[in-house]
Every structure is written in structure tokens, then in C-alpha cells.
Amino acid sequence: MLRAESLACERGGRLLFKSLAFALAPGTLLRVAGPNGAGKTSLLRIVCGLARPAAGRLLWSGEDAHGLGEEYTRQLLYLGHLSAIKEDFTPRENLRFALRLAGLLPPPEALEAALARLGLAGREDVPARYLSQGQKRRVALARLALSQAQPLWILDEPLAALDVDAIETVMALVSAHLDAGGMTVLTTHQEVEIASTSASVLRLVLGG
Amino acid sequence: MLAALAGIIERDLRLAFRRKGDVAQVLVFFVIVASLFPLGTGAEPNQLRAMGPGVVWVAALLAALLSLNRLFAADYADGSLEQLLIAAQPLAATVTGKTIAHWLTTGLPLTLLAPLLGVQYDLPGPALGALVASLALGTPVLSLIGAVGAALTLGARGAAVLLALLVLPLYVPVLVFGAGAVGAALAGLPHGAHLSLLGAFLAFSTVFAPWATCAALRIALD
Numbered sequence: 001m002l003r004a005e006s007l008a009c010e011r012g013g014r015l016l017f018k019s020l021a022f023a024l025a026p027g028t029l030l031r032v033a034g035p036n037g038a039g040k041t042s043l044l045r046i047v048c049g050l051a052r053p054a055a056g057r058l059l060w061s062g063e064d065a066h067g068l069g070e071e072y073t074r075q076l077l078y079l080g081h082l083s084a085i086k087e088d089f090t091p092r093e094n095l096r097f098a099l100r101l102a103g104l105l106p107p108p109e110a111l112e113a114a115l116a117r118l119g120l121a122g123r124e125d126v127p128a129r130y131l132s133q134g135q136k137r138r139v140a141l142a143r144l145a146l147s148q149a150q151p152l153w154i155l156d157e158p159l160a161a162l163d164v165d166a167i168e169t170v171m172a173l174v175s176a177h178l179d180a181g182g183m184t185v186l187t188t189h190q191e192v193e194i195a196s197t198s199a200s201v202l203r204l205v206l207g208g
Numbered sequence: 209m210l211a212a213l214a215g216i217i218e219r220d221l222r223l224a225f226r227r228k229g230d231v232a233q234v235l236v237f238f239v240i241v242a243s244l245f246p247l248g249t250g251a252e253p254n255q256l257r258a259m260g261p262g263v264v265w266v267a268a269l270l271a272a273l274l275s276l277n278r279l280f281a282a283d284y285a286d287g288s289l290e291q292l293l294i295a296a297q298p299l300a301a302t303v304t305g306k307t308i309a310h311w312l313t314t315g316l317p318l319t320l321l322a323p324l325l326g327v328q329y330d331l332p333g334p335a336l337g338a339l340v341a342s343l344a345l346g347t348p349v350l351s352l353i354g355a356v357g358a359a360l361t362l363g364a365r366g367a368a369v370l371l372a373l374l375v376l377p378l379y380v381p382v383l384v385f386g387a388g389a390v391g392a393a394l395a396g397l398p399h400g401a402h403l404s405l406l407g408a409f410l411a412f413s414t415v416f417a418p419w420a421t422c423a424a425l426r427i428a429l430d
Binding site: 048049050051052069070073074076078080081082083084085086087088089093097098100101102103127 | 215223227228274286287288290291292293294295296297298343429430
């Protein structure tokens with residue numbers, strides 16, 4: 001259960017938003033919308049604990065999330081605007097080290113299956129610098145297939161640079177996560193459809 | 209905690225192995241600087257012996273300085289640093305692991321190469337031993353303090369110059385006692401005290417430097 005209370009964010013002396021509040025129950029998707037520069041990424045960075053809000057608090061199960069440290073970050077998966085893909089690593093290595101940081105050590109077959117799910121079968125051992133933008137994004141997104149244990153997913157523009165098939169796969173992974181009682185916060189400029197029937201979708205419009 | 213540390217070290221060593229050029233650049237710089245001095249100053253053996261310890265130590269220090277900005281800059285640019293900061297493991301373990309990996313790819317090879325360069329300066333056996341021992345104790349301090357500087361200057365314009373200005377004053381004691389140990393050994397004097405002091409610097413920076421680096425990284429990414 002994630003709750004934000006009267007969050008405010010200031011960037012470069014400019015107030016991006018204030019008095020922002022939302023509550024995220026298990027099985028809820030929060031879609032953050034708004035024009036460029038409205039503070040979507042800043043909000044996501046606050047929610048994942050990278051940035052501190054100028055005012056307000058973020059509560060995870062009733063406790064201050066920023067004070068919990070790893071207790072909190074262990075619960076979440078954050079996929080930033082930058083994909084955190086190492087050009088010198090192969091997709092397999094990128095995925096393995098990303099999951100290891102989250103404290104997960106899946107068997108090699110699971111890594112392969114996750115990469116195949118994102119359409120990277122046959123590319124597992126090609127250094128990432130030879131992949132296209134969209135393929136690199138897919139490598140980063142392959143984490144989703146193996147991160148059901150983390151209840152909170154925070155995805156910044158997960159669908160950017162992806163083709164239609166990949167968008168479908170990612171949204172299927174997100175709705176499966178919601179069905180299993182997970183929570184997701186995401187920003188996107190595209191209209192997205194959630195196949196799940198049990199999930200509830202919240203919309204938060206910034207700078208509107 | 210140990211598994212987290214090992215994971216980061218493995219990751220960074222693997223990356224360094226894929227970019228052998230970066231590692232080689234530091235070592236080549238070290239060898240070139242230390243080898244040019246005898247050519248420039250003339251090959252008078254007594255003079256070479258007298259300046260050998262200082263030159264080799266200064267060259268090692270500058271080579272270590274040269275390698276510092278690759279410690280966090282690449283991870284910062286591709287977003288990996290964000291992931292490291294919000295990993296399930298303590299940031300202190302991540303930072304310590306990265307610093308150890310940095311030392312294994314710079315400090316350790318510099319230490320192993322140093323006796324060869326010492327021979328160019330006609331340093332006798334005991335002085336070569338002191339050179340290796342002082343570098344083995346001193347180069348980890350350079351990596352630990354350097355990590356603080358690298359984290360503080362992350363994302364700043366003119367980061368390389370700023371980093372040098374910030375870190376060099378803190379490197380001076382290491383240089384003084386490192387080169388001093390070799391000088392003492394060369395003069396046939398006991399050099400245990402120099403090494404003890406270097407050990408003390410190492411103990412002190414092992415405790416405090418990762419903590420300061422963590423704080424600086426959090427500020428840099430806020």
C-alpha cells in the first residue's frame with residue numbers, strides 16, 4: 001500500500017507541483033499524464049526514493065518510505081527514462097546483473113525465457129551496442145517478466161521506442177502483475193489498455 | 209552483504225575486461241611518465257636513485273587520478289547509477305564493491321608494474337620491496353578518496369579539473385609517506401613507521417570514504 005500526502009516538487013527554482021496526494025492499493029495502476037515538463041519523471045523519481053520531495057511525505061504500509069531505505073527499495077522495480085543498459089554487456093548479462101541488484105538469482109533458463117518473451121530470442125549473446133534503441137528498451141523491460149516478487153513497479157515511459165507487438169507484451173505483463181495484487185505507476189503518452197478486469201486504473205494529470 | 213559486494217565486483221571487472229583499453233591507458237601513462245624522466249634528466253645513477261622513489265610515486269598517483277572519472281561517470285550517463293542507488297542491497301556495499309574493482313584494475317597493476325620501473329632508477333632490492341609495500345598500502349587509499357571526489361563532481365561541468373583540485377590535497381599525505389618509505393629504505397633506514405602511517409590512512413579511509421561517497425552520490429542524483 002503506497003500513499004502520497006501533499007507532495008511538492010521543485011526543480012531549478014520552479015515549483016512543478018504541490019499538494020499532490022494519491023493512494024495506491026494492491027491491484028491498482030496509476031497512470032501519470034501531463035505535458036512535457038509537467039514533472040512526471042520528477043514524481044516517479046520521488047516515488048522510487050531517488051529524489052526527495054520539497055514537501056509532503058510518501059508512505060509505504062504507513063511508514064515513511066524515504067526513511068525505510070532498502071526495506072522500501074527492495075519492494076520496487078524502477079525503470080527510468082534511461083534504460084541502464086551496458087553497451088558492453090550482452091542482453092543476458094544485462095538482465096542477470098539487473099536482477100542481481102534486486103536480489104534475484106534466477107536460473108539461466110528463466111533469463112532466456114524472459115528475453116524470448118520480449119522478442120529477443122537469438123540475440124541473447126550479442127553485445128547490446130549492436131542492438132537498436134527499441135531492442136535495448138526490450139532488454140530493460142525483460143526484467144518485468146521475472147519481477148513478480150516486487151509489488152511496486154514504477155515505469156517511466158516504458159512504451160517509448162517499442163513496436164506494437166512489444167507494447168502488447170509489456171501491457172500483458174503489467175496486467176498480470178496487477179491481477180496478482182501488484183501495483184504499477186507508469187507514465188506514457190499513449191493510450192493504454194489493460195486487459196485485466198480486476199485491476200483499477202487511476203489517472204493523475206500533472207500541469208493541467 | 210558479501211554476495212552483494214561480490215556481485216558488484218564481478219560486474220565491474222567484467223566491464224573493465226570488455227574495455228581493456230581504459231585499463232591499459234592508465235598503465236601506459238604510468239610507464240611513459242616514469243620512463244621519460246631519466247631521458248630528460250640524464251642518466252647519472254646517483255641522481256636517478258635519489259629521485260626514483262618520488263618519480264615512480266608521482267607517476268602512480270597521476271595515473272590513479274586519470275582513472276577516477278570512469279568510476280561513476282559511465283554508470284551515471286546510462287542510468288545504471290540510479291539502479292545501483294535503489295538496489296535491494298545497501299549502497300555502502302555497492303560503493304565499496306566499485307572501489308575494490310577500481311583498485312583491482314588500477315592500483316593493483318600499478319603496484320605490480322612499479323618494481324620494473326624502479327629498476328630503471330637503479331633502486332636496490334630493499335627499496336624495491338618498500339616501493340611495492342608502500343604502493344600496496346597507498347593505492348587503495350587513492351581509490352577510496354578518489355571515489356569521494358568522483359561522486360562529488362558527478363555531472364559537473366569541468367569535472368576533471370574540479371576532481372583534481374578536490375582530490376590532490378588529500379593525496380599529498382599518501383605521496384609524502386609513500387615516497388618517504390622508499391627513500392628511507394634507499395638510505396638504509398627503517399621504514400616501518402612510514403608503512404604504519406600508510407596503513408592507518410588506509411584503515412581510516414576504508415571506514416569513512418565509502419560513507420562520504422554514498423552521501424555524495426545521493427546528492428548527485430537527487
